[in-house]
């Protein structure tokens with residue numbers, strides 16, 4: 013029976029490893045060795061990673077890969093992706109190559125507005141709160157001038173502050189709903205610092221507002237925090253071509269175009285399919301977001317909320333056929349940064365941004381949206397033609413062989429063999445046993 017631990021964070025790394033291995037693992041020595049095996053041999057690099065978070069014991073690797081040949085607005089990119097799922101990078105590369113010869117991807121940033129809110133309770137006369145807010149607004153902006161001055165010099169800062177009344181939902185509940193331009197920074201720290209100061213200023217100013225009764229002066233701030241829902245930090249990526257250029261797997265272009273459109277329409281109409289459809293999009297989006305050191309949880313939360321903005325969870329991509337032109341596009345909210353956070357700290361993130369030719373946040377939004385669109389195109393293309401398993405199991409073959417303990421030479425032989433045989437768990441096992449018994 014394990015017992016709670018006191019002061020775990022104060023232990024040294026070796027002591028933490030010892031404690032977890034002894035108390036929670038079956039073979040403590042093997043567990044200790046495993047954790048140490050994943051340390052970086054360069055002390056400085058390991059220290060850097062240790063200090064990203066608390067109670068670090070080791071590193072957790074994800075493959076870092078490249079999907080080349082992405083033509084975006086006439087510029088060629090090789091896109092770094094960090095992801096564990098086999099076939100995602102292969103699918104992205106395949107989609108990139110497909111569109112490379114058909115005009116490439118076109119993208120537009122539709123907005124870059126970030127959002128933050130001060131949530132507070134005021135149960136007095138709403139008209140008085142409205143009048144108070146008119147005077148308050150300039151005071152709020154002034155109160156954060158030391159935080160915003162650098163951002164303003166670069167063209168960013170606070171865009172607007174609105175008073176919003178949600179009294180009908182929760183008695184007394186109001187918000188300062190604030191919008192920001194944070195340029196190349198994701199902006200979480202900037203926004204949260206502004207919001208916490210707004211909250212203080214709100215309470216202080218209420219105390220000295222002569223029209224408020226003594227009760228009305230007691231504004232209760234519940235919390236001040238940015239919102240990861242950023243429907244006006246939006247990017248669009250699209251591809252299009254004549255349907256005759258879409259001939260696939262022996263299927264005529266117009267049939268393939270219709271099948272693709274129908275697949276998207278189904279995801280538009282029905283949430284069970286929409287979730288999986290969008291999951292495929294997130295395979296591409298998350299992998300680039302992670303490789304470039306951005307916050308994939310924030311991106312996920314914001315995107316899924318956007319997918320449900322019309323009251324039902326729906327597809328993030330759209331397909332349209334008009335005058336024999338097939339058009340396929342995505343619109344996604346993406347709050348990303350290319351400065352600050354991990355971007356200047358994690359060596360691989362720095363490299364990823366260098367590979368992407370040091371993008372601005374706006375450029376990164378476009379690249380990430382393209383990765384999502386490409387991934388969806390690749391998934392639907394397989395689904396409406398050969399089915400997903402053919403390609404997927406081929407890519408998964410090495411994982412299976414590694415799990416079965418195949419040697420390098422066995423793997424080589426079997427990869428060749430399965431070029432024209434169906435990959436299943438049983439067929440791989442059988443083929444491996446056949447080789448091994450020779």
Ligand code: MEV
Pocket residue numbers: 097288289290291292293295391392395400
């Ligand atoms: C698998 O990771 C993603 C897919 O399920 C996406 C889709 O069904 O569109 C293939």
